[in-house]
Amino acid sequence: MTMTTIDINKLKNDYPLVRDLVDLKEVVWFNPNVTSTDQGLPYVGLTQNDVMDAQARLQRFAPYLMKAFPETASTEGIIESAVVDIPQMKEALEKRYNTLIEGQLRLKKDSHLPISGSIKARGGIYEVLTHAEKLAIEAGLLTTEDNYEKLFSDEFRKFFSQYSIAVGSTGNLGMSIGIISAKLGFSVSVHMSADARQWKKDKLRAHGVNVVEYEQDYSIAVEQGRKEAEKNPRCFFIDDENSKTLFLGYAVAGLRLKHQFETLNIPVDSEHPLFVYLPCGVGGGPGGVAFGLKLAFGDAVHCLFAEPTHSPCMLLGVYTQLHDGISVQEVGIDNITAADGLAVGRASGFVGRAMERLIDGYYTIDDQELYNLLSLLNKEEGIQLEPSALAGMTGAIHVSQAKDYLQGLSLDSQKMHNATHLVWATGGGMVPTDEMQKYLAQGE
Numbered sequence: 001m002t003m004t005t006i007d008i009n010k011l012k013n014d015y016p017l018v019r020d021l022v023d024l025k026e027v028v029w030f031n032p033n034v035t036s037t038d039q040g041l042p043y044v045g046l047t048q049n050d051v052m053d054a055q056a057r058l059q060r061f062a063p064y065l066m067k068a069f070p071e072t073a074s075t076e077g078i079i080e081s082a083v084v085d086i087p088q089m090k091e092a093l094e095k096r097y098n099t100l101i102e103g104q105l106r107l108k109k110d111s112h113l114p115i116s117g118s119i120k121a122r123g124g125i126y127e128v129l130t131h132a133e134k135l136a137i138e139a140g141l142l143t144t145e146d147n148y149e150k151l152f153s154d155e156f157r158k159f160f161s162q163y164s165i166a167v168g169s170t171g172n173l174g175m176s177i178g179i180i181s182a183k184l185g186f187s188v189s190v191h192m193s194a195d196a197r198q199w200k201k202d203k204l205r206a207h208g209v210n211v212v213e214y215e216q217d218y219s220i221a222v223e224q225g226r227k228e229a230e231k232n233p234r235c236f237f238i239d240d241e242n243s244k245t246l247f248l249g250y251a252v253a254g255l256r257l258k259h260q261f262e263t264l265n266i267p268v269d270s271e272h273p274l275f276v277y278l279p280c281g282v283g284g285g286p287g288g289v290a291f292g293l294k295l296a297f298g299d300a301v302h303c304l305f306a307e308p309t310h311s312p313c314m315l316l317g318v319y320t321q322l323h324d325g326i327s328v329q330e331v332g333i334d335n336i337t338a339a340d341g342l343a344v345g346r347a348s349g350f351v352g353r354a355m356e357r358l359i360d361g362y363y364t365i366d367d368q369e370l371y372n373l374l375s376l377l378n379k380e381e382g383i384q385l386e387p388s389a390l391a392g393m394t395g396a397i398h399v400s401q402a403k404d405y406l407q408g409l410s411l412d413s414q415k416m417h418n419a420t421h422l423v424w425a426t427g428g429g430m431v432p433t434d435e436m437q438k439y440l441a442q443g444e
Helices: 008-014 017-022 037-044 048-068 070-075 087-097 120-138 154-160 172-184 198-206 218-231 244-263 284-300 313-320 349-355 367-381 387-401 403-408 413-417 433-442
Strands: 028-030 083-085 104-109 164-169 187-192 210-213 235-238 274-279 301-308 361-365 420-425
Touching: 008 017, 017 313, 037 284, 037 349, 048 070, 048 120, 048 244, 048 284, 083 244, 087 104, 087 367, 087 387, 120 154, 120 164, 120 172, 120 235, 120 244, 120 284, 154 172, 164 172, 164 218, 172 187, 172 198, 187 198, 187 218, 198 210, 210 218, 218 235, 244 284, 244 349, 274 284, 274 387, 284 301, 284 349, 301 313, 301 387, 313 349, 313 361, 361 387, 367 387, 367 433, 387 403, 387 420
Parallel strands: 104 420, 164 187, 164 235, 187 210, 274 301, 274 420, 301 361
Antiparallel strands: 028 361, 083 104
8 A cells, every 4th residue: 555545634633643743743652563572573574593594694704704804803703782881871861851760771882883883784794795605605616614714815806896786875784785895895886865974975985885876865775776786687786675684684683682681690581671772764773683682582672663753764654554655755754864874764664564563662853852862972971873873862761751551561660670771872983073073063
Protein backbone atom coordinates (compact mmCIF):
# COMPACT_ATOMS: atom_id res chain seq x y z
CA MET A 1 0.00 0.00 0.00
CA THR A 2 1.38 3.42 -0.91
CA MET A 3 0.43 6.94 0.00
CA THR A 4 -1.28 7.40 -3.38
CA THR A 5 -4.19 5.37 -1.97
CA ILE A 6 -4.25 7.19 1.37
CA ASP A 7 -5.91 10.38 2.47
CA ILE A 8 -3.55 12.39 4.73
CA ASN A 9 -6.42 13.90 6.75
CA LYS A 10 -7.86 10.43 7.32
CA LEU A 11 -4.39 9.27 8.40
CA LYS A 12 -4.24 12.07 10.99
CA ASN A 13 -7.68 11.10 12.29
CA ASP A 14 -6.90 7.39 12.44
CA TYR A 15 -3.43 7.93 13.91
CA PRO A 16 -3.56 11.07 16.11
CA LEU A 17 0.17 11.04 16.79
CA VAL A 18 0.77 11.87 13.11
CA ARG A 19 -0.52 15.40 13.83
CA ASP A 20 2.22 15.94 16.40
CA LEU A 21 4.83 14.49 14.04
CA VAL A 22 3.74 16.89 11.29
CA ASP A 23 3.87 19.77 13.80
CA LEU A 24 7.49 18.72 14.55
CA LYS A 25 6.69 18.15 18.21
CA GLU A 26 8.86 15.79 20.28
CA VAL A 27 6.77 12.64 20.69
CA VAL A 28 7.10 9.35 22.55
CA TRP A 29 5.23 6.22 21.52
CA PHE A 30 5.42 2.92 23.38
CA ASN A 31 4.58 0.06 21.06
CA PRO A 32 1.37 -1.75 22.17
CA ASN A 33 2.18 -4.68 19.83
CA VAL A 34 5.49 -5.60 21.42
CA THR A 35 5.62 -9.34 22.22
CA SER A 36 7.90 -11.71 24.09
CA THR A 37 11.27 -12.31 22.46
CA ASP A 38 10.40 -15.92 21.64
CA GLN A 39 7.27 -14.83 19.79
CA GLY A 40 8.93 -11.92 18.02
CA LEU A 41 12.19 -13.48 16.79
CA PRO A 42 10.70 -15.83 14.14
CA TYR A 43 9.44 -12.79 12.19
CA VAL A 44 13.01 -11.62 11.60
CA GLY A 45 13.81 -14.52 9.29
CA LEU A 46 17.34 -14.82 10.70
CA THR A 47 18.63 -16.90 13.63
CA GLN A 48 21.30 -17.14 16.29
CA ASN A 49 23.26 -19.37 13.88
CA ASP A 50 23.36 -16.60 11.29
CA VAL A 51 24.83 -14.24 13.87
CA MET A 52 27.36 -16.85 15.02
CA ASP A 53 28.37 -17.29 11.36
CA ALA A 54 28.89 -13.51 11.07
CA GLN A 55 30.97 -13.51 14.24
CA ALA A 56 33.14 -16.35 12.89
CA ARG A 57 33.68 -14.48 9.60
CA LEU A 58 34.84 -11.36 11.47
CA GLN A 59 37.21 -13.56 13.47
CA ARG A 60 38.68 -14.96 10.23
CA PHE A 61 39.29 -11.42 8.97
CA ALA A 62 40.90 -10.24 12.23
CA PRO A 63 44.52 -10.95 11.08
CA TYR A 64 43.88 -8.96 7.88
CA LEU A 65 42.36 -6.03 9.76
CA MET A 66 45.29 -5.92 12.22
CA LYS A 67 47.66 -5.67 9.28
CA ALA A 68 45.63 -3.23 7.17
CA PHE A 69 44.50 -1.04 10.08
CA PRO A 70 47.18 -1.05 12.82
CA GLU A 71 44.74 0.85 15.11
CA THR A 72 42.88 -2.47 15.53
CA ALA A 73 45.97 -4.27 16.83
CA SER A 74 45.12 -3.57 20.48
CA THR A 75 41.83 -5.49 20.04
CA GLU A 76 43.51 -8.16 17.87
CA GLY A 77 41.71 -7.11 14.72
CA ILE A 78 38.25 -7.03 16.29
CA ILE A 79 36.31 -3.80 15.71
CA GLU A 80 34.72 -3.14 19.09
CA SER A 81 33.93 -0.21 21.37
CA ALA A 82 34.01 0.46 25.10
CA VAL A 83 31.11 0.78 27.53
CA VAL A 84 31.61 3.68 29.97
CA ASP A 85 29.66 5.03 32.94
CA ILE A 86 28.43 8.62 32.57
CA PRO A 87 27.28 9.51 36.12
CA GLN A 88 27.78 13.29 35.79
CA MET A 89 25.70 13.30 32.61
CA LYS A 90 23.00 11.33 34.41
CA GLU A 91 22.84 14.00 37.11
CA ALA A 92 22.79 16.77 34.51
CA LEU A 93 19.90 15.08 32.64
CA GLU A 94 17.91 14.58 35.84
CA LYS A 95 18.28 18.26 36.60
CA ARG A 96 17.56 19.38 33.02
CA TYR A 97 14.33 17.37 32.73
CA ASN A 98 13.41 17.38 36.42
CA THR A 99 13.14 13.56 36.34
CA LEU A 100 14.83 10.92 38.46
CA ILE A 101 16.57 8.18 36.43
CA GLU A 102 16.66 5.01 38.53
CA GLY A 103 19.62 2.73 37.76
CA GLN A 104 22.92 3.39 35.98
CA LEU A 105 23.43 5.47 32.84
CA ARG A 106 26.11 4.15 30.51
CA LEU A 107 27.41 4.98 27.03
CA LYS A 108 28.30 2.48 24.29
CA LYS A 109 31.03 4.25 22.35
CA ASP A 110 30.46 3.05 18.79
CA SER A 111 31.26 6.70 18.11
CA HIS A 112 34.89 5.75 18.63
CA LEU A 113 35.06 2.46 16.71
CA PRO A 114 38.30 2.12 14.75
CA ILE A 115 38.52 2.60 10.95
CA SER A 116 35.50 4.87 10.47
CA GLY A 117 34.47 6.23 13.89
CA SER A 118 30.82 5.20 13.82
CA ILE A 119 28.39 2.29 14.31
CA LYS A 120 28.59 1.76 10.52
CA ALA A 121 32.04 0.24 11.06
CA ARG A 122 30.08 -2.84 12.17
CA GLY A 123 27.64 -3.46 9.34
CA GLY A 124 29.34 -1.64 6.47
CA ILE A 125 32.75 -3.20 6.94
CA TYR A 126 31.20 -6.63 7.56
CA GLU A 127 29.26 -6.56 4.28
CA VAL A 128 32.35 -5.61 2.25
CA LEU A 129 34.40 -8.36 3.93
CA THR A 130 31.64 -10.90 3.20
CA HIS A 131 31.65 -9.92 -0.47
CA ALA A 132 35.47 -9.98 -0.69
CA GLU A 133 35.61 -13.42 0.92
CA LYS A 134 33.02 -14.79 -1.52
CA LEU A 135 34.88 -13.45 -4.57
CA ALA A 136 38.27 -14.74 -3.37
CA ILE A 137 36.92 -18.20 -2.50
CA GLU A 138 35.08 -18.51 -5.84
CA ALA A 139 38.32 -17.58 -7.66
CA GLY A 140 40.21 -20.32 -5.76
CA LEU A 141 42.49 -17.74 -4.09
CA LEU A 142 41.26 -18.31 -0.53
CA THR A 143 39.82 -21.00 1.74
CA THR A 144 38.25 -20.43 5.14
CA GLU A 145 41.16 -22.41 6.65
CA ASP A 146 43.73 -19.84 5.45
CA ASN A 147 45.28 -17.07 7.49
CA TYR A 148 43.44 -14.05 6.08
CA GLU A 149 46.47 -11.85 6.59
CA LYS A 150 47.37 -12.94 3.05
CA LEU A 151 44.61 -10.63 1.75
CA PHE A 152 46.88 -7.72 2.65
CA SER A 153 48.98 -8.07 -0.49
CA ASP A 154 49.43 -6.67 -4.00
CA GLU A 155 48.14 -9.94 -5.43
CA PHE A 156 44.76 -9.56 -3.72
CA ARG A 157 44.55 -5.80 -4.32
CA LYS A 158 45.07 -6.49 -8.02
CA PHE A 159 42.39 -9.19 -7.92
CA PHE A 160 39.82 -6.97 -6.17
CA SER A 161 40.59 -4.03 -8.48
CA GLN A 162 38.63 -5.84 -11.24
CA TYR A 163 35.47 -5.34 -9.16
CA SER A 164 33.61 -2.31 -7.87
CA ILE A 165 31.30 -1.46 -4.98
CA ALA A 166 28.59 1.22 -4.78
CA VAL A 167 26.52 2.56 -1.89
CA GLY A 168 24.13 5.44 -1.18
CA SER A 169 24.70 7.18 2.15
CA THR A 170 24.14 10.25 4.32
CA GLY A 171 27.74 9.91 5.49
CA ASN A 172 28.81 7.27 8.00
CA LEU A 173 27.89 4.14 6.03
CA GLY A 174 29.68 5.62 3.03
CA MET A 175 32.73 6.28 5.20
CA SER A 176 33.02 2.72 6.48
CA ILE A 177 32.34 1.11 3.10
CA GLY A 178 34.57 3.53 1.20
CA ILE A 179 37.55 3.13 3.51
CA ILE A 180 37.48 -0.69 3.74
CA SER A 181 36.69 -1.20 0.03
CA ALA A 182 39.51 1.07 -1.11
CA LYS A 183 41.93 -0.64 1.29
CA LEU A 184 41.08 -4.07 -0.14
CA GLY A 185 41.60 -2.76 -3.68
CA PHE A 186 38.02 -2.38 -4.94
CA SER A 187 36.99 0.54 -7.10
CA VAL A 188 34.34 2.19 -4.90
CA SER A 189 31.69 4.88 -5.43
CA VAL A 190 29.79 6.48 -2.57
CA HIS A 191 26.63 8.34 -3.57
CA MET A 192 26.20 11.08 -0.95
CA SER A 193 22.98 12.93 -0.18
CA ALA A 194 22.79 16.71 0.23
CA ASP A 195 22.98 16.52 4.02
CA ALA A 196 26.31 14.64 4.10
CA ARG A 197 29.03 16.66 5.86
CA GLN A 198 31.83 18.08 3.71
CA TRP A 199 34.56 16.64 5.93
CA LYS A 200 33.20 13.13 5.34
CA LYS A 201 33.34 13.64 1.57
CA ASP A 202 36.88 15.03 1.87
CA LYS A 203 38.04 12.10 3.98
CA LEU A 204 36.64 9.58 1.51
CA ARG A 205 38.30 11.29 -1.45
CA ALA A 206 41.59 11.24 0.46
CA HIS A 207 41.21 7.44 0.59
CA GLY A 208 40.78 7.27 -3.19
CA VAL A 209 37.00 6.88 -3.11
CA ASN A 210 34.80 8.24 -5.91
CA VAL A 211 32.27 10.50 -4.15
CA VAL A 212 29.14 11.39 -6.16
CA GLU A 213 27.18 14.30 -4.66
CA TYR A 214 23.44 14.97 -4.92
CA GLU A 215 21.31 17.97 -4.08
CA GLN A 216 18.51 15.64 -2.96
CA ASP A 217 18.12 13.46 0.10
CA TYR A 218 19.16 9.94 1.03
CA SER A 219 16.57 8.04 -1.05
CA ILE A 220 17.82 9.63 -4.29
CA ALA A 221 21.45 8.83 -3.44
CA VAL A 222 20.48 5.20 -2.83
CA GLU A 223 18.44 5.02 -6.02
CA GLN A 224 21.31 6.40 -8.12
CA GLY A 225 23.83 4.05 -6.48
CA ARG A 226 21.57 1.14 -7.31
CA LYS A 227 21.25 2.28 -10.95
CA GLU A 228 25.03 2.54 -11.34
CA ALA A 229 25.49 -0.98 -10.02
CA GLU A 230 22.86 -2.40 -12.36
CA LYS A 231 24.86 -1.18 -15.38
CA ASN A 232 27.97 -3.10 -14.35
CA PRO A 233 27.84 -6.86 -13.67
CA ARG A 234 31.06 -6.57 -11.64
CA CYS A 235 29.65 -3.84 -9.39
CA PHE A 236 28.19 -4.87 -6.04
CA PHE A 237 25.57 -2.54 -4.57
CA ILE A 238 25.29 -2.36 -0.78
CA ASP A 239 21.63 -1.81 0.03
CA ASP A 240 21.22 -0.13 3.41
CA GLU A 241 17.43 -0.45 3.15
CA ASN A 242 17.18 -4.20 2.65
CA SER A 243 20.52 -5.89 3.32
CA LYS A 244 20.43 -8.87 5.67
CA THR A 245 24.24 -9.01 5.56
CA LEU A 246 24.56 -5.47 6.92
CA PHE A 247 21.92 -6.34 9.52
CA LEU A 248 23.95 -9.36 10.70
CA GLY A 249 27.13 -7.29 10.92
CA TYR A 250 25.33 -5.04 13.40
CA ALA A 251 23.73 -7.98 15.23
CA VAL A 252 27.13 -9.33 16.34
CA ALA A 253 27.18 -6.37 18.76
CA GLY A 254 24.62 -8.18 20.95
CA LEU A 255 26.84 -11.21 21.62
CA ARG A 256 29.81 -8.97 22.26
CA LEU A 257 27.92 -6.68 24.62
CA LYS A 258 26.86 -9.72 26.64
CA HIS A 259 30.51 -10.70 27.01
CA GLN A 260 31.46 -7.09 27.88
CA PHE A 261 28.80 -6.89 30.56
CA GLU A 262 29.94 -10.21 32.06
CA THR A 263 33.51 -8.87 32.21
CA LEU A 264 32.28 -5.65 33.86
CA ASN A 265 30.01 -7.59 36.27
CA ILE A 266 26.87 -5.87 34.98
CA PRO A 267 23.98 -8.32 35.41
CA VAL A 268 21.06 -8.37 32.96
CA ASP A 269 18.01 -10.44 33.91
CA SER A 270 14.39 -9.97 35.04
CA GLU A 271 15.61 -8.31 38.26
CA HIS A 272 18.21 -6.18 36.43
CA PRO A 273 16.57 -4.84 33.26
CA LEU A 274 18.56 -3.33 30.41
CA PHE A 275 17.20 -0.40 28.38
CA VAL A 276 19.02 0.47 25.16
CA TYR A 277 18.47 3.73 23.26
CA LEU A 278 19.40 3.57 19.58
CA PRO A 279 19.45 6.49 17.11
CA CYS A 280 17.58 5.45 13.96
CA GLY A 281 17.96 6.52 10.32
CA VAL A 282 16.81 3.98 7.73
CA GLY A 283 16.83 1.34 10.49
CA GLY A 284 19.50 -1.20 9.53
CA GLY A 285 21.99 -0.31 12.27
CA PRO A 286 19.60 -0.06 15.23
CA GLY A 287 17.50 -2.94 13.91
CA GLY A 288 20.49 -5.26 13.63
CA VAL A 289 21.86 -4.26 17.04
CA ALA A 290 18.42 -4.73 18.65
CA PHE A 291 18.09 -8.17 17.05
CA GLY A 292 21.49 -9.16 18.46
CA LEU A 293 20.54 -7.78 21.89
CA LYS A 294 17.28 -9.77 21.91
CA LEU A 295 19.20 -12.96 21.06
CA ALA A 296 21.69 -12.20 23.84
CA PHE A 297 19.39 -11.00 26.64
CA GLY A 298 15.85 -12.05 25.69
CA ASP A 299 13.01 -10.32 27.53
CA ALA A 300 15.41 -8.62 29.95
CA VAL A 301 16.42 -6.07 27.29
CA HIS A 302 14.14 -3.27 26.09
CA CYS A 303 15.13 -1.35 22.94
CA LEU A 304 13.89 2.10 21.95
CA PHE A 305 14.59 3.90 18.66
CA ALA A 306 15.28 7.65 18.59
CA GLU A 307 14.77 9.91 15.57
CA PRO A 308 14.99 13.65 14.80
CA THR A 309 11.66 15.52 14.73
CA HIS A 310 12.34 16.33 11.05
CA SER A 311 13.00 12.70 10.00
CA PRO A 312 10.76 10.34 12.03
CA CYS A 313 10.52 7.73 9.25
CA MET A 314 10.60 4.55 11.37
CA LEU A 315 8.12 5.83 13.94
CA LEU A 316 5.79 6.97 11.15
CA GLY A 317 6.08 3.64 9.32
CA VAL A 318 5.61 1.35 12.32
CA TYR A 319 2.92 3.46 14.02
CA THR A 320 0.74 3.65 10.88
CA GLN A 321 1.65 0.08 9.87
CA LEU A 322 2.51 1.41 6.40
CA HIS A 323 6.26 0.83 6.90
CA ASP A 324 8.11 1.76 3.69
CA GLY A 325 4.78 2.58 2.05
CA ILE A 326 4.95 6.09 3.53
CA SER A 327 7.65 8.76 3.73
CA VAL A 328 7.90 11.78 6.02
CA GLN A 329 7.76 14.08 2.98
CA GLU A 330 4.35 12.66 2.04
CA VAL A 331 2.87 13.94 5.30
CA GLY A 332 4.57 17.33 4.93
CA ILE A 333 7.77 16.89 6.99
CA ASP A 334 10.93 18.21 5.27
CA ASN A 335 13.51 15.57 6.32
CA ILE A 336 16.12 18.30 6.91
CA THR A 337 18.04 17.76 10.15
CA ALA A 338 21.37 18.50 11.82
CA ALA A 339 21.51 14.78 12.59
CA ASP A 340 22.88 13.98 9.12
CA GLY A 341 23.21 10.26 9.83
CA LEU A 342 19.48 10.09 10.58
CA ALA A 343 18.23 12.22 7.67
CA VAL A 344 16.10 9.50 6.09
CA GLY A 345 12.56 10.03 4.83
CA ARG A 346 11.47 6.43 4.24
CA ALA A 347 12.32 3.61 6.64
CA SER A 348 13.56 0.15 5.70
CA GLY A 349 10.51 -2.03 5.12
CA PHE A 350 12.55 -5.11 5.97
CA VAL A 351 13.65 -3.77 9.37
CA GLY A 352 10.30 -2.17 10.21
CA ARG A 353 8.41 -5.42 9.65
CA ALA A 354 11.08 -7.78 11.00
CA MET A 355 11.54 -5.88 14.28
CA GLU A 356 8.12 -4.29 14.97
CA ARG A 357 7.26 -6.87 17.66
CA LEU A 358 10.65 -6.52 19.38
CA ILE A 359 11.07 -2.74 19.76
CA ASP A 360 9.48 -1.32 22.92
CA GLY A 361 9.16 2.26 21.80
CA TYR A 362 10.07 5.15 19.54
CA TYR A 363 10.60 8.83 20.27
CA THR A 364 11.73 11.99 18.50
CA ILE A 365 14.11 14.74 19.53
CA ASP A 366 14.51 18.32 18.34
CA ASP A 367 17.72 19.35 16.52
CA GLN A 368 18.55 22.13 18.97
CA GLU A 369 18.26 19.68 21.85
CA LEU A 370 20.79 17.40 20.11
CA TYR A 371 23.28 20.28 20.13
CA ASN A 372 22.43 21.16 23.74
CA LEU A 373 23.07 17.58 24.86
CA LEU A 374 26.24 17.38 22.76
CA SER A 375 27.57 20.42 24.58
CA LEU A 376 26.38 19.10 27.97
CA LEU A 377 28.08 15.69 27.48
CA ASN A 378 31.33 17.40 26.57
CA LYS A 379 31.09 19.63 29.65
CA GLU A 380 30.10 16.86 32.09
CA GLU A 381 32.10 13.88 30.79
CA GLY A 382 34.60 15.26 28.28
CA ILE A 383 33.14 13.03 25.55
CA GLN A 384 32.56 14.48 22.08
CA LEU A 385 29.96 13.03 19.72
CA GLU A 386 28.29 14.17 16.49
CA PRO A 387 24.71 15.53 16.75
CA SER A 388 22.90 12.35 15.61
CA ALA A 389 24.67 10.30 18.29
CA LEU A 390 22.92 12.29 21.03
CA ALA A 391 19.46 11.11 19.96
CA GLY A 392 19.63 8.25 22.45
CA MET A 393 20.44 10.53 25.36
CA THR A 394 16.84 11.39 26.33
CA GLY A 395 15.67 7.76 26.26
CA ALA A 396 16.19 7.16 29.97
CA ILE A 397 14.11 10.27 30.73
CA HIS A 398 11.20 9.02 28.59
CA VAL A 399 11.31 5.57 30.18
CA SER A 400 11.54 7.01 33.69
CA GLN A 401 8.48 9.17 33.05
CA ALA A 402 6.42 6.33 31.51
CA LYS A 403 4.83 4.86 34.63
CA ASP A 404 2.18 2.86 32.72
CA TYR A 405 4.81 1.34 30.46
CA LEU A 406 6.98 0.25 33.41
CA GLN A 407 3.94 -1.08 35.26
CA GLY A 408 3.01 -3.12 32.18
CA LEU A 409 6.45 -4.72 32.33
CA SER A 410 6.06 -5.35 36.10
CA LEU A 411 9.16 -3.23 36.75
CA ASP A 412 8.86 -1.76 40.20
CA SER A 413 11.17 0.77 41.82
CA GLN A 414 13.52 -1.92 43.15
CA LYS A 415 14.04 -3.49 39.73
CA MET A 416 14.50 -0.06 38.15
CA HIS A 417 17.06 0.76 40.82
CA ASN A 418 19.03 -2.22 39.41
CA ALA A 419 18.52 -1.16 35.78
CA THR A 420 21.14 -0.25 33.21
CA HIS A 421 20.28 2.50 30.71
CA LEU A 422 22.62 2.23 27.73
CA VAL A 423 22.86 5.11 25.28
CA TRP A 424 24.25 3.85 21.97
CA ALA A 425 26.59 6.57 20.71
CA THR A 426 26.62 6.07 16.96
CA GLY A 427 29.26 8.48 15.67
CA GLY A 428 31.62 11.37 16.25
CA GLY A 429 35.05 9.89 16.92
CA MET A 430 36.49 11.21 13.66
CA VAL A 431 34.88 14.65 13.52
CA PRO A 432 37.62 17.25 12.77
CA THR A 433 38.38 19.64 15.66
CA ASP A 434 37.11 22.79 13.92
CA GLU A 435 33.85 21.02 13.00
CA MET A 436 33.42 19.81 16.59
CA GLN A 437 33.92 23.37 17.86
CA LYS A 438 31.04 24.49 15.62
CA TYR A 439 28.81 21.74 17.07
CA LEU A 440 29.73 22.70 20.63
CA ALA A 441 29.08 26.39 19.92
CA GLN A 442 25.54 25.55 18.78
CA GLY A 443 24.75 23.97 22.14
CA GLU A 444 23.52 26.04 25.07
